[in-house]
Amino acid sequence: xxxxxxxxxxxxxxxxxxxxxxxxxxxxxxxxxxxxxxxxxxxxxxxxxxxxxxxxxxxxxxxxxxxxxxxxxxxxxxxxxxxxxxxxxxxxxxxxxxxxxxxxxxxxxxxxxxxxxxxxxxxxxxxxxxxxxxxxxxxxxxxxxxxxxxxxxxxxxxxxxxxxxxxxxxxxxxxxxxxxxxxxxxxxxxxxxxxxxxxxxxxxxxxxxxxxxxxxxxxxxxxxxxxxxxxxxxxxxxxxxxxxxxxxxxxxxxxxxxxxxxxxxxxxxxxxxxxxxxxxxxxxxxxxxxxxxxxxxxxxxxxxxxxxxxxxxxxxxxxx
Numbered sequence: 390x391x392x393x394x395x396x397x398x399x400x401x402x403x404x405x406x407x408x409x410x411x412x413x414x415x416x417x418x419x420x421x422x423x424x425x426x427x428x429x430x431x432x433x434x435x436x437x438x439x440x441x442x443x444x445x446x447x448x449x450x451x452x453x454x455x456x457x458x459x460x461x462x463x464x465x466x467x468x469x470x471x472x473x474x475x476x477x478x479x480x481x482x483x484x485x486x487x488x489x490x491x492x493x494x495x496x497x498x499x500x501x502x503x504x505x506x507x508x509x510x511x512x513x514x515x516x517x518x519x520x521x522x523x524x525x526x527x528x529x530x531x532x533x534x535x536x537x538x539x540x541x542x543x544x545x546x547x548x549x550x551x552x553x554x555x556x557x558x559x560x561x562x563x564x565x566x567x568x569x570x571x572x573x574x575x576x577x578x579x580x581x582x583x584x585x586x587x588x589x590x591x592x593x594x595x596x597x598x599x600x601x602x603x604x605x606x607x608x609x610x611x612x613x614x615x616x617x618x619x620x621x622x623x624x625x626x627x628x629x630x631x632x633x634x635x636x637x638x639x640x641x642x643x644x645x646x647x648x649x650x651x652x653x654x655x656x657x658x659x660x661x662x663x664x665x666x667x668x669x670x671x672x673x674x675x676x677x678x679x680x681x682x683x684x685x686x687x688x689x690x691x692x693x694x695x696x697x698x699x700x701x702x703x704x705x706x707x708x709x
Contacts, residue, residue, distance in 0.1 A: 468484060469485050482668070492676070504674070508656065515635050516635045527590075530587055548634075552576060560645070570642040574642065579631075581633075585627010592623050594619075598615065636685075
């Protein structure tokens with residue numbers, strides 16, 4: 390009997406030790422085993438994060454190249470078939486092979502490279518001027534309700550106004566100079582940048598401002614540390630739209646106002662092909678304009694947008 394009592398007591402103590410954290414050595418936080426378990430858990434979480442991120446990074450990379458290339462190949466094939474069997478006159482509807490040969494000839498004599506470099510230089514300078522004017526304008530309109538009610542409709546109206554409407558007035562004011570081109574680009578891009586800034590500010594949740602007020606932030610601190618960082622996605626969208634407007638305005642100005650001290654642009658090449666009735670030159674110039682626009686989007690704005698969305702914990706678009 391005493392032996393059975395002693396055994397029962399021992400079993401009860403072992404069960405209590407197994408269920409009581411205070412008496413379990415493995416449950417003590419100060420031991421080295423606990424630190425090893427914590428490190429293992431951290432490594433496990435890091436490994437799971439890597440496993441989750443790897444497919445998301447690989448799928449868009451493959452789709453970003455394969456799908457556009459396949460679509461481009463299909464369109465070029467349809468275009469070539471339409472040129473062979475759909476049009477009796479190749480001079481009015483040249484195929485991609487003929488356009489490629491014309492583009493090669495333009496590149497060989499240096500006209501294509503000169504046109505691309507000149508238009509890019511004009512476009513970047515004009516967009517920089519529009520950025521330097523549109524951003525402070527959007528900041529002023531967002532900071533003052535009175536200014537926004539007075540100038541906001543005018544800025545929106547200027548954004549709707551076609552940029553080509555400014556070309557005749559610019560020629561009268563500045564003549565056939567580069568100032569005409571820059572003025573048209575400026576008037577086309579500045580309203581879009583200002584409105585993009587305003588849209589970004591309008592999308593900032595009001596709780597952010599209230600939180601800043603509770604934390605004792607002044608109006609300037611709220612603007613610089615809360616409103617502006619939160620408005621960056623909308624502002625970036627305005628910049629993309631502003632570049633699109635500036636690039637289109639530049640082409641319209643170069644087509645009409647041929648000349649200037651910088652040189653021969655893509656719009657001038659387009660107009661030259663029309664004057665000489667060379668449809669292959671016209672199509673080659675159109676494709677060069679399209680290629681530059683796509684390159685700027687993929688190399689400049691798309692990386693900025695992906696980085697901005699990742700920093701805010703948002704997933705970029707499926708096609709990015």
